[in-house]
Amino acid sequence: MKIKKLLAAICAAGLLMTGCGGEQSGSETKDPNSQATIIKLGMISHLNAGEKQMEEYLFKVQEKTRAKVTNHVPVFYDSLSLMQMGIESGNVDRISTYKSVAHYIVRNNDRFEIVNDDWIKGLTDNFCFAVKKEDAALKTDLDKAINEIKSDGTLDKLIRENITDVANGKTPPKVEIPKVDGADTIKIGVTGDLPPLDLILPDNTPVGFNTALLAEIAKRLNKNVELIQISSGARAAALNADQIDVIFWVVVPEGGNLPADIDKPDGIELSEPYFRDEIAHLKLKN
Secondary structure (H helix, E strand, O other): OOOOOOHHHHHOOOHHHHOOOOOOOOOOEEOOOOOOEEEEEEEEOOOOOOHHHHHHHHHHHHHHHOOOOOEEEEEEEOOHHHHHHHHHOOOOOEEEEEHHHHHHHHHHOOOEEEEOOHHHOOOEEEEEEEEEOOOHHHHHHHHHHHHHHHHOOHHHHHHHHHHHOOOOOOOOOOOOOOOOOOOOEEEEEEOOOEOOOEEEOOOOOEEOHHHHHHHHHHHHHOOEEEEEEOOHHHHHHHHHOOOOOEEEEEEEEEOOOOOOOOOOOOOEEEOOOOEEEEEEEEEEOO
16 A cells, blocks of 8 residues: 655644644634624635635524624645644634544544534535546446445444444554455545544554445455545645545535535536535634
């Protein structure tokens, strides 16, 4: 398995599991014009929406839910490690992720706690593979494999073993991806930015759900799968540059609260979803 090391991951290796950091997070402030609270919200970079667009989208969600309006000012990061460094150094007040990721981080780092933000309850994203538009045959193969593992119960089993039932302080096991002599190879970009959904250990070893799911996909397609480590912010660039054939995860919001294409730039097609999760926010404990 070939893993491309990124400078950001090297600089921040071990931050997630150790909880070490610098100064306290930044304090929430007041907008002098409206007296509304301003919260700087760290987010993994979306591929088809900028920070200002996301700020407008989040404001509209709060208005729709009739929540007390707070100005959430998104600050994009290209990786989870950099985002955690941002909250540790006080550049952001909170970080936005998913329930499964939030619970994993809290279990492994006692400096963090989940924020009870009522207005984000029900904001849910579906996770899909992404391929270039011209790779229609590859999308068809991926859809077929995903539908098979959904229908026979394999997907639910992988989710339980590698996400929902992972014990406190533990990492999911590494699953070896089978090799088929003479078979075609699919290069899949993994980020490590959504543990335990997409998890790469500090020694650059992918483990858990991403390896378990991709091992099952490889077996059903009778093809080889090679994992390439990329940052979340480089997902589309890596695909367009043919560094990878497939992006492991791209999100599609459901329910109409956020635009469905915030993570889907032109020129890519998405597979059937293989996972769904609700958005959650984290902050450092006082």
